[in-house]
Amino acid sequence: MTYRARLAVAGALATVLLAPTPAVASTSSPSSGAPFTITREKGHVLDCSGEHGGVHVAVQLYDNSAFGTHASLNVRTADTQYLRGGETDAGLFNNGTLSRTLVVDQQGEAAGPSQTAVINGSYTPAGPRQRVHVVHDEPWGQVVSKGWKTPLSAAVTVQVLGQRVDLTCDNAFAFDNRVWRLVFNES
Template identity: 30%
Template sequence: MRTPLALAAVATAIAGLGLSPATASPTTGTAAEEPTVTHERGVVIECGGTFGDEEVFVSVYENDTFANVLQVVVGDDGLGRSRESAAGFVSRGEVRASLRLDGRRVLVSGTATRHGKRIAVHEEHDDAGQHIVVDGFHRLLRTDLTMLWKGRTVDLDCGEAFRYDLQVTTTDTTGD
């Protein structure tokens, strides 16, 4: 399992939304005064497939603290779109997420069920003047997903797929 890559994908998704634990989490004091701690639970599912001659990338991302985001990209030209939703995309092992791409509805659906034991996670890295420490657990997901678009069904092969339960501690390293 590519845990550091997966955590980077989670951090990238949060950053892409213009959110950071220091700005999005209610705490006392400022990020420069003391660490900010968030408890984050959610799902990361990253899949690929082929639509005609074009490669497809699908990401289903849920985070109960920040946002739930569906992203679909078709081809090297970057035809793609993402959609944020207050409601989650995965419920009781069923995946159902949609957005409009090139004027047509894209539907990602199927199953994502827990598989195996919990995997302990610990990572530390620096990003944008912050030291970030991540501790918690992942649990792999067994997936069977398809994407329906323009009347065609695409079987999706999902490499990164897991539930996570993490405590994220962010400390400002830029000083005053």
């Protein structure tokens, strides 16, 4: 996956997860009169995948101090697909380690029983922190993120369907940003 693609995945994940959430601070811009919010957001993003014994696993893990913890898990075999996505309990990222047990539901018309997936791993800083300044438009307004991100090196495994799948994390970083959300269209 290219650097731009990894940034796009992280940006899309952050946008989808953060946009509908109420803001922490609200005020109006003196020049535009439009309301805006400011939040301080710290957290982690891991986007990992792997395959072993015919079991393909893709996982996206995300935590944000202002908006909570989210996990998305996709498990695929030649015959079935299992999914789990949405909010999860806090504490997923814990001082360099991560551990979570999730129940994944089989998809399709003949959906069978759910399965348990256990995610374990570790992460460490993998380089110097990098300045972030991202501006993107939303249907309701504009989002500006400024701050820092630190690349992470992660070793993650998922135990599911009787297989231990080692994952490669193409997109892994910690972040510490101030985020402005300027609302142009209130509905």
